[in-house]
Amino acid sequence: MRIRDYIPNQHGAWAMLLVPFLFGMLASTPGAIHALLFACWLLIYLFMFPLLQWIRLGKAKTAARYRKPLLLYGALLVPAALILVLLRPEVLSMALLFVPLFAVNALYAKRKRERALLNDIAAIVQFSLMVLISYKLGGGTDLRLAAELFLISTLYFIGTAFYVKTIIRERNNKRFYFYSVAYHGMLMLLALWLLSPAMQIAALILLARAVWFPRTGITAKQSGMLEIVYSVIVLAAVWMTYA
Numbered sequence: 001m002r003i004r005d006y007i008p009n010q011h012g013a014w015a016m017l018l019v020p021f022l023f024g025m026l027a028s029t030p031g032a033i034h035a036l037l038f039a040c041w042l043l044i045y046l047f048m049f050p051l052l053q054w055i056r057l058g059k060a061k062t063a064a065r066y067r068k069p070l071l072l073y074g075a076l077l078v079p080a081a082l083i084l085v086l087l088r089p090e091v092l093s094m095a096l097l098f099v100p101l102f103a104v105n106a107l108y109a110k111r112k113r114e115r116a117l118l119n120d121i122a123a124i125v126q127f128s129l130m131v132l133i134s135y136k137l138g139g140g141t142d143l144r145l146a147a148e149l150f151l152i153s154t155l156y157f158i159g160t161a162f163y164v165k166t167i168i169r170e171r172n173n174k175r176f177y178f179y180s181v182a183y184h185g186m187l188m189l190l191a192l193w194l195l196s197p198a199m200q201i202a203a204l205i206l207l208a209r210a211v212w213f214p215r216t217g218i219t220a221k222q223s224g225m226l227e228i229v230y231s232v233i234v235l236a237a238v239w240m241t242y243a
Contacts, residue, residue, distance in 0.1 A: 016127040028138025047073040128153040202237040
């Protein structure tokens with residue numbers, strides 16, 4: 001048994017797993033159903049990791065390596081998901097929204113292009129859909145508020161994808177650095193126009209991050225640790241604005 005076959009090594013995805021879920025929960029009424037929902041959500045993520053690795057590397061190479069994690073997480077996921085669907089049947093129809101986005105991820109995995117920006121965006125939208133489910137299961141009824149939180153989650157994590165690429169894969173790419181800064185500048189303007197002072201402060205911090213840190217030689221590990229701080233800042237701003 002190798003732990004790395006069971007635990008995803010994409011550190012940024014853990015924030016994407018948790019933050020949209022908390023957006024929806026905090027903006028509605030937190031309850032016991034959220035504990036079950038998050039258990040299913042976590043197991044889906046853990047199940048999809050070896051599945052995508054299987055698709056990427058080919059069945060012949062990975063059948064033995066990823067069979068056990070797939071069976072383990074699948075065995076845990078099926079009963080938990082059945083209980084959730086029985087309690088809240090509307091989850092099933094909402095889950096269909098994930099299918100085409102996962103198909104995009106599977107296609108990029110098959111082509112061994114998981115780091116492509118479009119693949120990142122498909123995954124980000126997929127994770128951000130959890131805002132809608134978490135909000136709905138918490139009794140939320142304001143569709144405009146749910147859509148706003150979904151967009152905040154999506155736009156924030158797309159900005160993070162731009163920023164992280166300027167730290168790692170596009171470190172010396174001045175054009176990509178410009179794209180990242182321009183994108184965060186656009187977010188700052190949108191926040192000033194449409195959002196609360198707390199969200200404006202968060203957008204300013206993210207813009208400063210995009211401008212400054214790629215010029216400092218910060219390492220990928222240091223950047224990853226700081227992303228926890230930025231996620232907490234954005235989450236706190238959403239809590240102060242919408243909870």
